[in-house]
Amino acid sequence: MGTTWTVVSPIVFTYQVTESQDLLDPANNTLLLGHITDAQQLEDIKKSNKPIKRFVVVDQEVHRIYGAKLTEYMEANNVQFKILALPTTEENKSMEMALKILEEVNSFSLDRRTEPIIAIGGGVCLDIVGLAASLYRRRTPYIRVPTTLLSYVDASVGAKTGVNFANCKNKLGAYIPPVAAFLDLTFIQTVPRRHISNGLAEMLKMALMKHRGLFELLEKHGRVLLDTKLQGASHVTRIAITTMLEELAPNLWEDDLNRLVDFGHLISPALEMKVLPSLLHGEAVNIDMSYMVYVSKESGLVTEEEKQRIISCMVGLELPVWHEDFTMELIQRSLQDRLKHSGGLVRMPLPVGLGQAEIFNNTSCEILHRAYEKWCDELSITSGNSCDP
Numbered sequence: 001m002g003t004t005w006t007v008v009s010p011i012v013f014t015y016q017v018t019e020s021q022d023l024l025d026p027a028n029n030t031l032l033l034g035h036i037t038d039a040q041q042l043e044d045i046k047k048s049n050k051p052i053k054r055f056v057v058v059d060q061e062v063h064r065i066y067g068a069k070l071t072e073y074m075e076a077n078n079v080q081f082k083i084l085a086l087p088t089t090e091e092n093k094s095m096e097m098a099l100k101i102l103e104e105v106n107s108f109s110l111d112r113r114t115e116p117i118i119a120i121g122g123g124v125c126l127d128i129v130g131l132a133a134s135l136y137r138r139r140t141p142y143i144r145v146p147t148t149l150l151s152y153v154d155a156s157v158g159a160k161t162g163v164n165f166a167n168c169k170n171k172l173g174a175y176i177p178p179v180a181a182f183l184d185l186t187f188i189q190t191v192p193r194r195h196i197s198n199g200l201a202e203m204l205k206m207a208l209m210k211h212r213g214l215f216e217l218l219e220k221h222g223r224v225l226l227d228t229k230l231q232g233a234s235h236v237t238r239i240a241i242t243t244m245l246e247e248l249a250p251n252l253w254e255d256d257l258n259r260l261v262d263f264g265h266l267i268s269p270a271l272e273m274k275v276l277p278s279l280l281h282g283e284a285v286n287i288d289m290s291y292m293v294y295v296s297k298e299s300g301l302v303t304e305e306e307k308q309r310i311i312s313c314m315v316g317l318e319l320p321v322w323h324e325d326f327t328m329e330l331i332q333r334s335l336q337d338r339l340k341h342s343g344g345l346v347r348m349p350l351p352v353g354l355g356q357a358e359i360f361n362n363t364s365c366e367i368l369h370r371a372y373e374k375w376c377d378e379l380s381i382t383s384g385n386s387c388d389p
């Protein structure tokens with residue numbers, strides 16, 4: 001008989017998600033010091049004459065628009081800095097890109113305890129930098145600054161990092177949260193309209209699962225939100241983030257497999273990878289949600305009128321509601337895969353009325369097929385020829 005030692009070592013992560021205006025205003029020190037919550041530590045840093053040192057990774061397009069302002073900000077605050085601008089697109093969301101960042105971080109030589117790496121960009125940039133930081137010296141702190149709507153309401157608030165691998169979305173990654181996420185809605189002003197819709201899809205997900213009021217806001221004011229790129233609509237993003245955090249925070253490591261935030265994410269990862277780069281993440285999620293609303297209707301969980309309202313809202317947000325590559329075969333394959341990785345249960349979140357949901361494990365094949373046929377009949381753009389049961 002050998003000896004067994006049991007090690008129990010709970011890890012507590014505390015981080016802030018902070019909305020701040022004009023993060024790049026030289027007078028605003030949030031970006032440099034906002035992650036420090038200990039008053040004494042903050043005082044000491046402010047008193048010491050030691051310059052602050054920061055490594056910043058920025059999405060290339062964001063750098064094109066905001067690079068000069070960022071450099072000015074760093075210089076005005078006497079920061080020793082390196083800005084690395086990279087084409088952090090979905091096709092480049094790879095370990096190679098993470099390694100490239102790590103090589104640069106390594107030559108910059110930062111203090112792993114006190115000098116967090118800053119990531120400024122969309123979800124792809126935040127996910128890759130988060131993973132790179134988690135690997136560097138086993139865990140280097142990092143800060144997220146989302147610049148797309150999708151990353152503002154979703155990718156910036158949780159703990160997940162990752163890159164695509166073996167043709168699968170986010171197959172390599174870690175659950176290591178940032179030390180802080182700083183949210184500035186003014187970045188969203190320059191986001192292309194299609195990417196605003198993309199972010200609205202993740203907001204609609206939370207609305208359908210948990211918040212009827214948010215659904216009604218998106219239903220009534222979707223067009224205005226798109227036109228104004230949510231400038232002045234922080235009350236709307238605030239509901240979305242609060243609702244998202246209510247779900248994420250108690251289950252940061254995703255130990256509980258029953259997750260409402262998985263709505264729209266059962267079939268969409270396979271679709272997204274299959275047609276890359278033609279569909280954006282939120283677009284693929286919306287197509288998945290649209291089909292699932294039909295599953296809800298066929299299961300008697302939403303009425304025909306509620307179904308119509310949800311689909312009209314999606315169309316109003318200029319999101320795709322159907323796709324020819326979203327086939328019955330893809331649905332079945334994805335659900336089987338889900339069974340394998342989800343403890344033998346499908347755990348399918350479905351809307352039950354508007355703004356409420358439940359998780360179902362025994363939706364029959366017959367319902368899935370019937371929903372698919374109706375979905376194709378009613379929503380396929382090329383009338384009635386693309387159904388592939």
Ligand SMILES: NC(=O)c1ccc[n+]([C@@H]2O[C@H](COP(=O)([O-])OP(=O)(O)OC[C@H]3O[C@@H](n4cnc5c(N)ncnc54)[C@H](O)[C@@H]3O)[C@@H](O)[C@H]2O)c1
Nearest residue numbers: 061122123124125147148150151154155158160187190191
């Ligand atoms: N970690 C998580 O919890 C989580 C959650 C949701 C999504 N994600 C990931 O996020 C990714 C999608 O994120 P995304 O939609 O932000 O895509 P993205 O990072 O590819 O950004 C979209 C495009 O917008 C451009 N851009 C970014 N900010 C801009 C700005 N302010 N002005 C003009 N252009 C700008 C970028 O150059 C890019 O071309 C996916 O890979 C997804 O897996 C992660």
Ligand SMILES: [Zn+2]
Nearest residue numbers: 202265281285
């Ligand atoms: Zn998502």
